[in-house]
Amino acid sequence: xxxxxxxxxxxxxxxxxxxxxxxxxxxxxxxxxxxxxxxxxxxxxxxxxxxxxxxxxxxxxxxxxxxxxxxxxxxxxxxxxxxxxxxxxxxxxxxxxxxxxxxxxxxxxxxxxxxxxxxxxxxxxxxxxxxxxxxxxxxxxxxxxxxxxxxxxxxxxxxxxxxxxxxxxxxxxxxxxxxxxxxxxxxxxxxxxxxxxxxxxxxxxxxxxxxxxxxxxxxxxxxxxxxxxxxxxxxxxxxxxxxxxxxxxxxxxxxxxxxxxxxxxxxxxxxxxxxxxxxxxxxxxxxxxxxxxxxxxxxxxxxxxxxxxxxxxxxxxxxxxxxxxxxxxxxxxxxxxxxxxxxxxxxxxxxxxxxxxxxxxxxxxxxxxxxxxxxxxxxxxxxxxxxxxxxxxxxxxxxxxxxxxxxxxxxxxxxxxxxxxxxxxxxxxxxxxxxxxxxxxxxxxxxxxxxxxxxxxxxxxxxxxxxxxxxxxxxxxxxxxxxxxxxxxxxxxxxxxxxxxxxxxxxxxxxxxxxxxxxxxxxxxxxxxxxxxxxxxxxxxxxxxxxxxxxxxxxxxxxxxxxxxxxxxxxxxxxxxxxxxxxxxxxxxxxxxxxxxxxxxxxxxxxxxxxxxxxxxxxxxxxxxxxxxxxxxxxxxxxxxxxxxxxxxxxxxxxxxxxxxxxxxxxxxxxxxxxxxxxxxxxxxxxxxxxxxxxxxxxxxxxxxxxxxxxxxxxxxxxxxxxxxxxxxxxxxxxxxxxxxxxxxxxxxxxxxxxxxxxxxxxxxxxxxxxxxxxxxxxxxxxxxxxxxxxxxxxxxxxxxxxxxxxxxxxxxxxxxxxxxxxxxxxxxxxxxxxxxxxxxxxxxxxxxxxxxxxxxxxxxxxxxxxxxxxxxxxxxxxxxxxxxxxxxxxxxxxxxxxxxxxxxxxxxxxxxxxxxxxxxxxxxxxxxxxxxxxxxxxxxxxxxxxxxxxxxxxxxxxxxxxxxxxxxxxxxxxxxxxxxxxxxxxxxxxxxxxxxxx
Numbered sequence: 001x002x003x004x005x006x007x008x009x010x011x012x013x014x015x016x017x018x019x020x021x022x023x024x025x026x027x028x029x030x031x032x033x034x035x036x037x038x039x040x041x042x043x044x045x046x047x048x049x050x051x052x053x054x055x056x057x058x059x060x061x062x063x064x065x066x067x068x069x070x071x072x073x074x075x076x077x078x079x080x081x082x083x084x085x086x087x088x089x090x091x092x093x094x095x096x097x098x099x100x101x102x103x104x105x106x107x108x109x110x111x112x113x114x115x116x117x118x119x120x121x122x123x124x125x126x127x128x129x130x131x132x133x134x135x136x137x138x139x140x141x142x143x144x145x146x147x148x149x150x151x152x153x154x155x156x157x158x159x160x161x162x163x164x165x166x167x168x169x170x171x172x173x174x175x176x177x178x179x180x181x182x183x184x185x186x187x188x189x190x191x192x193x194x195x196x197x198x199x200x201x202x203x204x205x206x207x208x209x210x211x212x213x214x215x216x217x218x219x220x221x222x223x224x225x226x227x228x229x230x231x232x233x234x235x236x237x238x239x240x241x242x243x244x245x246x247x248x249x250x251x252x253x254x255x256x257x258x259x260x261x262x263x264x265x266x267x268x269x270x271x272x273x274x275x276x277x278x279x280x281x282x283x284x285x286x287x288x289x290x291x292x293x294x295x296x297x298x299x300x301x302x303x304x305x306x307x308x309x310x311x312x313x314x315x316x317x318x319x320x321x322x323x324x325x326x327x328x329x330x331x332x333x334x335x336x337x338x339x340x341x342x343x344x345x346x347x348x349x350x351x352x353x354x355x356x357x358x359x360x361x362x363x364x365x366x367x368x369x370x371x372x373x374x375x376x377x378x379x380x381x382x383x384x385x386x387x388x389x390x391x392x393x394x395x396x397x398x399x400x401x402x403x404x405x406x407x408x409x410x411x412x413x414x415x416x417x418x419x420x421x422x423x424x425x426x427x428x429x430x431x432x433x434x435x436x437x438x439x440x441x442x443x444x445x446x447x448x449x450x451x452x453x454x455x456x457x458x459x460x461x462x463x464x465x466x467x468x469x470x471x472x473x474x475x476x477x478x479x480x481x482x483x484x485x486x487x488x489x490x491x492x493x494x495x496x497x498x499x500x501x502x503x504x505x506x507x508x509x510x511x512x513x514x515x516x517x518x519x520x521x522x523x524x525x526x527x528x529x530x531x532x533x534x535x536x537x538x539x540x541x542x543x544x545x546x547x548x549x550x551x552x553x554x555x556x557x558x559x560x561x562x563x564x565x566x567x568x569x570x571x572x573x574x575x576x577x578x579x580x581x582x583x584x585x586x587x588x589x590x591x592x593x594x595x596x597x598x599x600x601x602x603x604x605x606x607x608x609x610x611x612x613x614x615x616x617x618x619x620x621x622x623x624x625x626x627x628x629x630x631x632x633x634x635x636x637x638x639x640x641x642x643x644x645x646x647x648x649x650x651x652x653x654x655x656x657x658x659x660x661x662x663x664x665x666x667x668x669x670x671x672x673x674x675x676x677x678x679x680x681x682x683x684x685x686x687x688x689x690x691x692x693x694x695x696x697x698x699x700x701x702x703x704x705x706x707x708x709x710x711x712x713x714x715x716x717x718x719x720x721x722x723x724x725x726x727x728x729x730x731x732x733x734x735x736x737x738x739x740x741x742x743x744x745x746x747x748x749x750x751x752x753x754x755x756x757x758x759x760x761x762x763x764x765x766x767x768x769x770x771x772x773x774x775x776x777x778x779x780x781x782x783x784x785x786x787x788x789x790x791x792x793x794x795x796x797x798x799x800x801x802x803x804x805x806x807x808x809x810x811x812x813x814x815x816x817x818x819x820x821x822x823x824x825x826x827x828x829x830x831x832x833x834x835x836x837x838x839x840x841x842x843x844x845x846x847x848x849x850x851x852x853x854x855x856x857x858x859x860x861x862x863x864x865x866x867x868x869x870x871x872x873x874x875x876x877x878x879x880x881x882x883x884x885x886x887x888x889x890x891x892x893x894x895x896x897x898x899x900x901x902x903x904x905x906x907x908x909x910x911x912x913x914x915x916x917x918x919x920x921x922x923x924x925x926x927x928x929x930x931x932x933x934x935x936x937x938x939x940x941x942x943x944x945x946x947x948x949x950x951x952x953x954x955x956x957x958x959x960x961x962x963x964x965x966x967x968x969x970x971x972x973x974x975x976x977x978x979x980x981x982x983x984x985x986x987x988x989x990x991x992x993x994x995x996x997x998x999x
Contacts (some may be wrong), residue, residue, distance in 0.1 A: 006192030038081070120137075121133075398410050508550060511923070540554040
């Protein structure tokens with residue numbers, strides 16, 4: 001199979017792609033380590049140019065899967081090529097090297113694509129100094145492909161003219177005996193083997209002709225040299241013509257024979273080669289013709305993956321048919337063996353009967369020797385001595401098998417006179433039998449030995465009859481299994497082709513109960529990618545302070561606040577994909593808004609890969625039991641999507657405000673890392689959070705630092721101490737005010753020597769915490785508290801005052817504008833101004849911009865949605881004052897139309913019988929998210945390995961009585977390596993009648 005360009009292909013492709021000159025680079029992507037995509041654009045025209053190191057370059061109309069993160073080489077190409085114009089696309093000499101120039105003058109950059117050997121892609125500046133190279137290496141002693149080196153332009157070959165007769169005679173005279181013509185010419189010429197084969201066939205020659213091996217059949221230099229010169233001139237002319245015209249494209253195909261049912265094609269056409277013209281050697285083979293060579297190359301490479309699936313299908317079909325043929329062969333062989341055994345047993349029995357005296361005498365002689373206690377060697381020597389003396393009985397004994405109490409006799413038909421030489425191969429000519437070696441049991445008489453052989457013959461006949469009777473059933477069963485296998489193979493092949501890999505499948509992922517997409521990183525790099533690329537404004541970031549905990553993102557842009565149930569499920573995912581799963585530990589996670597996550601570290605610190613700064617309040621979630629579920633989502637055909645649209649409906653609008661997900665908010669600045677090693681100043685807090693299951697009493701020490709001003713003002717300190725004493729004295733009277741103080745049982749002590757206040761407080765239970773308001777959680781009741789109404793009233797007044805100040809304060813640049821307006825309209829009186837404003841207002845009302853209309857509509861819908869949405873404890877989406885001047889490094893996209901919602905609506909966990917299903921996608925999620933799914937098993941921390949547990953779960957699903965044939969096919973088509981990919985670790989399966997399915 002052809003996989004790379006030759007010189008003729010390069011010339012044809014460059015001629016065709018001259019239409020790209022003048023287009024600008026929009027973006028550069030990498031598909032893999034060798035393949036890069038350059039997106040070009042000119043006004044409304046868009047083209048994607050694909051470059052593969054060592055193999056090919058062409059435009060593509062297909063969507064190639066890009067790498068999740070651009071490589072360093074891609075970033076370098078982006079830096080220098082973005083928005084540059086493609087000025088030229090040329091071939092360096094006649095070598096397999098393509099040079100693309102972007103930009104002109106001193107701003108020019110060259111991308112050099114090498115299509116020989118291992119290939120390479122080199123980026124140079126306008127002086128051909130290498131800026132970056134895909135594969136740094138050294139050729140010979142002097143040529144180095146490395147940064148800051150000059151690209152060697154002079155090494156490219158510049159001439160492909162056909163050699164004359166003298167040169168060809170000299171080349172052919174140096175050939176070795178037995179070398180063919182193509183093997184000698186190909187290294188010396190730049191045309192490529194396909195072109196050489198074509199021109200040789202056009203001139204009555206062949207590339208496989210041997211040099212002077214056999215002048216009548218091979219290549220004779222004196223006779224055929226002129227033909228060879230003419231052929232090579234024709235090859236040179238082909239390359240010259242290719243520079244001036246756009247060639248058609250031809251894909252050479254091959255027929256692959258396949259076992260197929262009646263009415264189906266018995267052949268599959270597979271692509272083998274691509275060429276810019278139909279060469280003579282391929283005229284008898286099937287081919288596909290396309291309008292351009294560029295289009296043919298694109299079709300050839302884009303069909304490779306599908307072709308691999310088809311070839312694998314054919315291989316599986318052949319194996320299935322081979323099994324059926326083996327069953328038939330085995331059956332025929334068994335019947336033949338039984339027939340042969342019957343004939344031999346019958347013949348042996350008849351020979352014993354006809355040679356009864358000889359058999360008896362031989363048997364008695366050996367028994368007598370054994371009775372005389374002769375050794376086996378002596379008996380063997382005795383038989384050989386008798387044979388030398390021409391004893392007829394000894395001559396009939398051919399072998400002694402005394403270890404099994406048998407002897408082997410050569411018996412012949414005593415009634416055969418040996419006259420019919422022509423009939424010596426026939427066993428039954430007038431009842432005569434050929435001589436035969438027969439084993440005789442020494443413990444049985446001659447007639448008993450004959451009867452034994454007859455019994456064996458009858459037993460073989462019975463076996464043959466049973467084999468023939470069961471043959472029909474066995475063959476029909478084998479044929480039925482083969483047909484079923486062929487059908488399954490075809491189905492799996494079609495499903496594999498329809499299978500679409502979603503962008504989020506590279507991460508840990510699931511769809512929450514409220515139809516929100518939740519993704520999490522598998523490692524440090526993916527945690528970095530999840531936040532940097534997929535965390536948008538409006539999304540929620542979830543994490544757990546455990547080693548190995550994943551960074552979880554709930555995709556909720558433009559869909560309003562995230563419901564508590566989804567937050568709880570995301571928190572369980574963050575805990576489950578950590579050491580808590582193996583340790584079987586229940587702990588809690590927390591969540592923050594997207595704008596609170598930043599990659600900017602404090603001064604003097606450095607954030608490693610997968611680590612982020614969290615600024616502001618953390619919202620803690622209630623601990624959940626470690627219960628995951630495994631299931632399958634089915635991709636619906638577009639016409640069936642509508643009937644499943646609201647099956648994962650968000651219940652937030654139906655009064656779930658009572659289910660409070662956040663139990664605590666803390667205003668702080670912390671670092672989130674993959675390792676999640678707590679810093680020194682957070683050890684005590686994180687240790688207490690990690691032991692939520694057993695909440696105990698703790699003592700909090702609050703130190704009041706003394707500033708110089710406080711040291712001078714002793715009177716103020718005395719007032720504070722007196723207030724604290726009063727609070728301590730009236731402690732018993734305020735026992736019933738637990739609701740006002742947040743329910744904290746507090747005991748206060750004062751060290752009069754140091755001025756420190758010691759507070760002993762009892763930590764409350766989770767139920768008590770959820771019943772407390774925000775102020776009561778944050779504040780400690782050390783000093784006399786104001787009433788709740790007074791606090792809320794002051795807060796409202798403060799908020800209104802801030803809004804008024806913001807509203808009255810002029811925005812940036814407004815002072816200058818006001819100054820200019822005063823200067824411009826200083827001669828205008830009030831009447832003129834009123835008249836002009838009326839005119840402007842009427843014009844605006846009649847012709848309002850579309851942008852303003854969209855803003856107003858969005859504002860109305862947002863206000864309506866806000867009125868319907870339940871109250872969920874989430875902090876306001878603003879930065880703290882301390883961070884208002886800092887610009888976060890993580891760029892957040894503004895919430896737009898959530899395209900993921902339509903993507904998720906294509907997938908369903910509970911298909912209807914009338915649905916048309918395309919493929920199945922395995923999913924691992926918190927068990928509460930899989931309640932409504934048709935197939936599900938519960939996963940809890942256990943000892944079963946992931947692969948074995950996944951296979952067991954699939955078998956449970958396949959044996960479900962409600963499983964339709966189409967669903968079975970879809971489940972079988974899922975690759976084994978993808979099923980257990982998202983399991984959190986070793987698990988224990990739980991499902992109805994699981995042990996029955998295991999048996």
